[in-house]
Amino acid sequence: MSPQETKDQFRPENHENDTFLLTTVVGSYPKPKWLNRAKELYEDDDADFDEANWQEAKDDAARLITDEHERAGLDVVVDGEMRRTEMVEFFAHRIEGYEFNGPVKVWGHNYFDKPSVVSEVEYDESWLVDEYEFTAAATDRPVKVPITGPYTLANWSFNEAYDDEEELAYDLADLVNEEIEKLVDAGARYIQIDEPALATTPDDHAIVGEALERIVDDIPEEVRIGLHVCYGDYSRIYPEILEFPVDEFDLELANGDYDQLDVFKDPEFTKDLALGVCDVHVADVESVDEIEDNIKKGLEVVPPEQLVVSPDCGVKLLPREVAFGKMKNMVQAARNVEADLDAGNIDIERGTPTPADD
Template sequence: MTNENKDQFRRPDHDNDHFLLTTVVGSYPKPKWLNRAKERYEDDEADFDEENWQEAKDDAARVITDEHERAGLDVVVDGEMRRTEMVEFFAHRIEGYEFNGPVKVWGHNYFDKPSVVSEVEYEDSWLVDEYEFTAAASDRPVKVPITGPYTLANWSFNEAYDDDDELTLELADLVNEEIEKLVDAGARYIQIDEPALATTPDDHAIVGEALEHIVADIPEEVRIGLHVCYGDYSRIYPEILEFPVDEFDLELANGDYEQLDVFKDPEFSKDLALGVCDAHVAEVESVEQIEANIKKGLEVVPPEQLVVSPDCGVKLLPREVAYGKMANMVEAARNIEADLDAGNIDVELGAATPADD
């Protein structure tokens, strides 16, 4: 893997010499009418069939992709308009899984936790249609988020394999098959989501081994990112630097960058996709605040290794707030690029400060 594959996502009309790639993690608020359409589709008495439901999802994907373009993002996602919960969506598409009803996880919240009841197998593609539709709807590169095999195993009941490690590696091979099909379809930016690693950080070794399976025979020009939600990052760093990925997407704004120093020693050798907007706060950060957050990333990596994104998926935010965060994030990134071009920011790992007059 090489982190030199970022520049392929620079737009031809990008004005600044420096390039801080801007993107989203994945999920985005669904239009309210899509939720109503889903209710009608699931209502046996409603005159709303599969064709209507497919059209509604297509329309939502177009709307959100356009919203990402209007915000100015360099790399877009369709906001996962066709997806449900991040494990459930994939479990429905993998042979060997079955569902037996919701499980209470906390408070009054329930999760339709699947069970692995037989050997997992890859049949039809999970995401190629989604990718091809979004790529056709946008003139910008498209990132494809995929729930990682460790999370798929960890958040399921394992009734078929000797242990979760074995299941994780079997699932990793299936993810590899899917990525190969996505690459054949034109995808060049894949993000593996492993939120379970944040809650079980001592399992970083099996996640690394699974990633080796995932990237096997994937071309170097395909950018592979790993998103890990908020947790005690000191328990996985620096070990994660050995993972075969180009980029780590980390949730640091949520903790007010208290863990930033974790990544300063030893040197962060991968690209850092820095969360600069808090996905859990329903207020739009100012451009100035986001600029200050981006500068925190420059304390860890030089500009050529920095990617700018929100902390996590923003699907739980009001849609206008999510859009405001994205638009301000892009404006802040372009401002920082211009300041870097002008020599107004001295970048020394450990501190990014205004240049002396």
């Protein structure tokens, strides 16, 4: 199936426009304040708040944020990663071979509970199937599953067991493949691989490409695979990333005021572009008009059938009301642009880029 065909399966039956710009989120969302208090109670040995209470709190938060995504109008929803901690820590706790020795200072007064790989990594318990099944049961809309990629899981850990990081990344890719197979068996059809480390170490794009080949091995073609890469010097990985076996690239461009947009215009962008149209680093809600202008920037790179609309990155650090406002305005802007495209009111010049395989 083409990337466009995998996208069309998420088009709502009652979609009001002929054009369809799929709207979704990258993953994380602000946690309700009461969930953080519940976690403190759960971790307090003197509090009467046991595992069952903690599980109920996470379930309630997952329902709440899934509903919030529905109310914003998103076509594909996520539970906001209510059950997850930091994006490497969460998975490292579930992979045999990792251990934790306490937080390390990364910048300023910020600390990161950086794990160590102390033995060969092995798949033990499922990581995300329960999360997916719960969210899918809580909504009638398609659910996307974000999962931290093997390169980031390797790069953001201390390696004390493997000869090099590349070997570790490939073993982790095999584990990610095993988890995705279980997610597919559970009904998941939209998987997003998060590789923020690629933006900071772009010379390793070949390792990421090989890891992705291992991940998608034997995954049914109707399963949509996206790759999210946070802000960085995209010119150092483009057009090489077009060889990656994914349907969609999710890119952080609003944060840089689209100064790297031209990078993707030549050679031709042959995959789907999930364009960041809201800046998650700014605690102001962009207007619908402003987001419409951002969406139109994406149409300078790809035609409407290849465009997906999302925020730049996860929105977990924003005030919750700001995050919701951005999502709601983003969806309205997408619907407005669709209507304008249907009416022939948008004329975007894309030129004639060099074919990607030249």
